Amino acid sequence: MTYPVTPSQTVPARERLPDDFPAQRVALVDLLDRVLAQGVVITGDITLSIADVDLVTVSLRAILASVSALAGQAAGQAPVRAEVTS
């Protein structure tokens, strides 16, 4: 489940960060945050309306469900996003 190319490995010198905050190896979950939910969406003459957020949400939900089934009930409390959003 690893991948050889990550942004942090190839971070340009001018962007090098203090030791306190080593930019982390890119985790799949951080990547999915971006490639599934962000990025330009162009609808129109597309083979699948994958731009369709519902589909992505459905598949993510399925994945979450399967992962959580594997992980059992080990997780902590649910995060509280609404309170962070100002």
Added chain:
Amino acid sequence: MTERGFWVYAVAGQYAGEDLSGLDGVGDGRVRVIGAAGLAVLASDVDLAEFGAEALRRNLEDLDWLERVAWAHHHVIDAAARLLPLLPMRLATVYASEGTAAAAFTERAAELRDALAQVRGRAEWGVKAYARPAREVSARDKPAPAGAESGAAESGTGGTGTGGTGPGGAGAGSGAGTAYLKRRRDQLSAQRDTQRDAVASARAVHSALAGHAAWSRLHPPQSAQLSGDRAPMLLNASYLLDAGDGTAFTSVLEAAASTHPDLRLELTGPWPPYSFAGGDAQ
């Protein structure tokens, strides 16, 4: 004969012949560049048996497939973003042909150009904040009151029902059970207070970081199962920074970390500007 589709990775404002050869895309397709109203569209051919509508619907539910394809998509975008300013496309943007893709991008050219102007010379950085467990915060923040140590030891071993046999229980006589319950109640109440303070801290950190970024965007917090982290995630945000502003930004982040010891902060990046490609970020 296999039916081909046209998978798009990113769109750039102009293409001056930057070397994208040798970039393998999803399904091992070779990346190429097509023009559309002066925009450069980075794409590769894919087999619709794997990347067509029906197949995608099925494959997106398969975590191994999704992982492989997401990395392949990212690999192309990340490599290309080092050579030219671009807007990443959402995963699985597949057209029936080069022609239909060119038409779609031509139609949106003006809007895409505006969005490209916003990300030029900038990179995305991610910051996540997790609440530290209450016992870690109190250990860092203030001298531990008498009795806190045995409580910490208990939660450290994760034991329930070990209170009577652990080191803390050595001197306990009758009433040990009542004392345990009271201690547990106090712990839970302290946890609630800590959690509330941590939420306020996360809000403060975000607003400090956003003040030093060209743009920011909040993502939903990641599930504890997927992130592999049991601490509650209180902030999952992206910040768009001018190239060279990374050092100033991390200074702000460092300051935030020492002001808010109740949070654990994580930084990722630099990323291609995934979270700012839509043009509607605040």
